[in-house]
Amino acid sequence: MLDVRRVLLLVEAAERGSLTAAAEALMITPSAASQQMSRLESEVGQPLLYRLPRGVQLTDAGRALAERGRAIRRELRGAQADLDSLATLDEGTLRLGSFPTAGASLLPLALTRFSRKHPGIRTTVRSALFADLVDLLHTGEVELAMLWDYDWNRVDDASLVVDHLLDDPTVLVVPANSELLEEDSIGLADLAGHQWIIRADNHPVAEVLRRSCRLAGFEPIISYESHDYQEAQAMVAAGLGIAIAPRLALTNRRHDVRLVNFATDVPAPTRRILLARPANRTPTPAAAAMADVLHAVSQKFTDTNLHLTQLGTVRARSSG
Incomplete structure (x- = not known):
């Protein structure tokens, strides 16, 4: 396998006419450039350069390899440009x-x-x-x-x-004309006699309701199991029961329901x-x-x- 860095050194020598100029372009010493070129010639098994009193001249093998090297250099520069674009968020x-x-x-x-x-x-x-x-x-x-x-x-x-x-707090969802809106504060224990709209299919908010009600000392009476929050709101608006939900779940709130914060001394569970x-x-x-x-x-x-x-x-x- 050819060393790509040595092939690129050959390209620079071909374009600049000397190993010294190629070494300067690649920021290595002339002696290091000479050693690397000798190793490349050893790898390919034939001379790539004629060393002249002033500069170098490519052999046929050197010209063929340098041409391939220019294609490699183009691809590497293109790859760097792609990476720079990704790093600067220009594409990706x-x-x-x-x-x-x-x-x-x-x-x-x-x-x-x-x-x-x-x-x-x-x-x-x-x-x-x-x-x-x-x-x-x-x-x-x-x-x-x-x-x-x-x-x-x-x-x-x-x-x-x-x-x-x-943090996304849990709120109470009630009909727009609910008497609960007249209460000074509401805790879950105050809602033991109400019927509840709950999310179906073991949804996480259903677990929130059951856990919270049990901690408040009662088992919720389930009147309807909804499959999304819009459906739950519709059933609340129809008077079938009340519901709880994370506040972010109610971005599209119906006009005929209201959201009520629970009393701060008995906060409902908050999800992160x-x-x-x-x-x-x-x-x-x-x-x-x-x-x-x-x-x-x-x-x-x-x-x-x-x-x-x-x-x-x-x-x-x-x-x-």
Whole structure:
């Protein structure tokens, strides 16, 4: 196998007419250049240069190899240009994983900001359940994934680097004309006699409801199992029951329901929104840039209470 660096030395010598000039161009000493050329000639088994009193002249073998060397140099320069473009975020692809409620709240703003700053980057998003998102990270099918957890099921995976983006509190969903809106404060224990709309198929928020109600001393009475949050809101609006949900899941709030914060002295469970990446892979420049954007967007949601004003969350007595 030929040493590429020696072949490139031959190209420089051919173009500059001397080993000394080639050595200067490649920032090595003339003696090192002479040694490397001798080794290249040994590798190919024939002379490549005629050493003249002033400079060098290529043999037929030298001309043939130098021509190949120029093609190699072009490819290497092209490869460097590609890498520079990726490093400067002029082009490339970013693969993200997410889940529906993040995809309906945080992610659109983050994607818009990212695409404005880095229009040359193509972004793809895979929406999946928690376990599938972790698998996608492990297989490398996504570079970053937004995850979530609660106190009782913290993400504990040494193969992942996990950053906390924000806390997403649980809120109560009630009809717009609910008497509960007249209460000074609401705790789960106050809701023992109500019927509940719950998420179907062992959805995480169903576990949140059951755990929370049991801690409050009662078993929830389930009147309907919904398959998405819009359906749950519709059933609440129809008077079939009340519901709980993470606040970010209610970006598209119906006009005929209200969201109520639980009493601060008996807070409902809060889920953490997380950003994860494989621990054994260095983030690409695009992934690192998206992580910064997601942190900034999450901070905006937290600092300005944007989610509260957009979602129409009310405190007791604020809407009748």
